[in-house]
Amino acid sequence: MPRPEMGRSARPATLIREGDQQWLKTAIIPPPHLLLIGGGLDARPLVAMAHELGWQTSLWDPRPANARREHFMQAGLILDETVEALATYSQEQPVDAAVLMTHNIPLDAAALKSLQRAPLRYLALLGPASRRARVLEEAGLSEKTLDLPLAGPAGLDIGGELPESIALSILSECHAVLFQHSARPLNRSF
Numbered sequence: 001m002p003r004p005e006m007g008r009s010a011r012p013a014t015l016i017r018e019g020d021q022q023w024l025k026t027a028i029i030p031p032p033h034l035l036l037i038g039g040g041l042d043a044r045p046l047v048a049m050a051h052e053l054g055w056q057t058s059l060w061d062p063r064p065a066n067a068r069r070e071h072f073m074q075a076g077l078i079l080d081e082t083v084e085a086l087a088t089y090s091q092e093q094p095v096d097a098a099v100l101m102t103h104n105i106p107l108d109a110a111a112l113k114s115l116q117r118a119p120l121r122y123l124a125l126l127g128p129a130s131r132r133a134r135v136l137e138e139a140g141l142s143e144k145t146l147d148l149p150l151a152g153p154a155g156l157d158i159g160g161e162l163p164e165s166i167a168l169s170i171l172s173e174c175h176a177v178l179f180q181h182s183a184r185p186l187n188r189s190f
Helices: 043-052 084-092 106-117 129-139 163-178
Strands: 014-018 021-025 033-037 056-059 077-079 095-101 122-123
Touching: 021 122, 033 043, 033 084, 033 106, 043 056, 056 084, 077 084, 084 095, 084 106, 095 106, 095 163, 106 122, 122 129, 122 163
Parallel strands: 033 056, 033 095, 056 077, 095 122
Antiparallel strands: 014 021
16 A cells, blocks of 8 residues: 655544544554665664654665664664565565665665665665766666666765764755655755
């Protein structure tokens, strides 16, 4: 079942009357579900910030040294299955967004290939545009063959260099896309 659009206002609450009883009917929109591909050091602040926002987070990394529970206590689910399982997981779970950040071109390419038909509304890849081209080439894909745009480099240009700043940048862009906003400054006086 498709998830409701987060950026659009849900139907307003309505009062239902039947005989002498009344009910308030309100739409409940689930929080966004973010799937992180790669459980390295830079994924930690992204999971923590998404958790602070009340988002559901899942983390996938098949490498035994990464995505360890003691470093990702706030992650809802840690997956260490095959890359092919990502397609099934993203189809069965209501995943809204995915960020590819394994720092490994073949692994990111395999994950991208697995997720290419997933019903995501945001898909991002860590690294510069040249890396995006290499990952797409390794995956045998192109921007045209993907069902949605690939944000790469991921994030907004906020001048971040540390993992926390980069996480804020990525999560801000993801939030803007999911909630259908422009990510422009509210105050243009500076």
